[in-house]
Amino acid sequence: MAKSLPEKEKLHIFNTEFMPHADAMYNFAYKLTFDEDDAKDLVQDAYMKAYRFAASYEVGTNAKAWLFRILKNSFINNYRKKTKEPSKVDYQDVENYYNSASIETSEMNHTVDLRTSTMQNKIGDEVTGALNSLPVDFRTVIILCDLEGFTYEEMAVILDIPIGTVRSRLHRARGVLKEKLIEYAKQFGFDAD
Numbered sequence: 001m002a003k004s005l006p007e008k009e010k011l012h013i014f015n016t017e018f019m020p021h022a023d024a025m026y027n028f029a030y031k032l033t034f035d036e037d038d039a040k041d042l043v044q045d046a047y048m049k050a051y052r053f054a055a056s057y058e059v060g061t062n063a064k065a066w067l068f069r070i071l072k073n074s075f076i077n078n079y080r081k082k083t084k085e086p087s088k089v090d091y092q093d094v095e096n097y098y099n100s101a102s103i104e105t106s107e108m109n110h111t112v113d114l115r116t117s118t119m120q121n122k123i124g125d126e127v128t129g130a131l132n133s134l135p136v137d138f139r140t141v142i143i144l145c146d147l148e149g150f151t152y153e154e155m156a157v158i159l160d161i162p163i164g165t166v167r168s169r170l171h172r173a174r175g176v177l178k179e180k181l182i183e184y185a186k187q188f189g190f191d192a193d
Helices: 007-033 036-052 063-084 091-099 114-119 125-132 136-147 152-159 163-187
Strands: none
Touching (some): 007 036, 007 063, 036 063, 063 136, 063 152, 125 163, 136 152
16 A cells, blocks of 8 residues: 655655755756746646655655656656657647738748757757757756766666666767767867867
8 A cells, every 4th residue: 555644744845855956857857848838847747746656755865866757757758648649730820820911021931949049058059959969868868967967876766777778878878969069079179089
């Protein structure tokens, strides 16, 4: 039978152990989804699950790693659902857009890339583009290790894979990222050999 906690205790755990990691959770979610609304939804879903299963969390352990694992699992589940369902288009939005009298030709060729506008002050566009082009497994280990600072052990727990797999995946991901950025590095005088 599943362990249960009184609501007051669950709320205390939620506020003291889980909520301090809200910003890190959002950053991780955004780096996975590249969309502000999707990232917010993912964080909300992860926090709802964390609250629901607070009794299975061991107080005083690594709450951030526990939360990141929930968020990562939610992202994977959502990703699998989206890839299985057909694309949806709201034809009313499309019709309204193209029937709008205020649209000029130059505006029709311009789209806003939220990834670029949000990340531009953090890492260069080329680096962001290269990171975004990685397969999700590679992108995730780079984000967890190099941007969020998790240890290999913590990453193994978050990703639910052996530590050896974490090391090899990170090594391969960095290799792919390096190949994608060789020309960019040369432009800034780095020795790419």
